[in-house]
Amino acid sequence: MEGIGRYSAAVYRLGQSIFNSKLKDLDISSGQYDFFLVIAKNEGINQKELGEWLYVEKSTTAKAVRQLETKGYICKKQVKKDKRYSSLYLTEKGREAASVVESVFNEMLDVYSKDIPENVIEDNISVLKKVINNLQEEKSRYTMSDRLTEDC
Amino acid sequence: MEGIGRYSAAVYRLGQSIFNSKLKDLDISSGQYDFFLVIAKNEGINQKELGEWLYVEKSTTAKAVRQLETKGYICKKQVKKDKRYSSLYLTEKGREAASVVESVFNEMLDVYSKDIPENVIEDNISVLKKVINNLQEEKSRYTMSDRLTEDC
């Protein structure tokens, strides 16, 4: 058998590259657009949830969020009940940009799935989700290894 | 519909992360192991072929190859008939490391595909290949755009 890893990697990198080409005019690049879109569709979301949704580390989320904030697309509001959290919202500028980014995103969906039946894509996604679960389990096994090796 | 891109990205990054944990002792890291393995299984291969196989840019290949060379795992031999090419071979040290890296790679294959039937994985890979083709076509459309916009 031969690696799902290699092909996923290719899909990821090619996708990033094309996104950057398509978004060249806008000042939102491949490292930010998905954070941006998730915030746009889930205003009020916090960074923890955002990172979990995109399967990235919290440091990555922090950086993407800061960039989007610096560029004026989003703003952060500290949550009063628990000041550790902050909720993320679009600014006016963000709301204007959202439709452009969304349409590029939709273009990309068509590129990915060109000549592939929708149900095949869906099956594919559910397999990838299962693979991700497997990987997350394995990763947490490593991350937790301090504790585990102490106890067992 | 919702994005194959996001899931492929997650598979890619989680995979890299776990590889790094597993290879912590060895001084071959996630950015090099697949180049190393492809060379190990195809001694004499050149950088162009290597990069095509892994779907990466030639500059990425160049850097990974140099790292592996610096660390003493592989060596380059310029091709006499066409001096632009060089063929890549394992050193003694490389040959020793290969079996270790291979076994980690095989462990990873099991992680990816845990509780997923082999034929499902295979179907999945063939869909991903199709997606990659789609992306490559789109990417070349952008890369070629200088010429295209001039002519048309």
Next chain:
DNA sequence: AAATATTAGTTGACAATGAAACTAATATTT
């Protein structure tokens, strides 16, 4: 044969990302 294209590989600048150590806030234990 000289001029021009293309090709394999290199290099430098830069973006994206994870790991680890950190801070501040809240929860849990004692």
Next chain:
DNA sequence: AAATATTAGTTTCATTGTCAACTAATATTT
């Protein structure tokens, strides 16, 4: 209530990767 642990987010550093401009070698055109 004080001590301890956990949690959300930040910061710093190292690694991975692309892009674009470059060199040297070969192929193609004129």
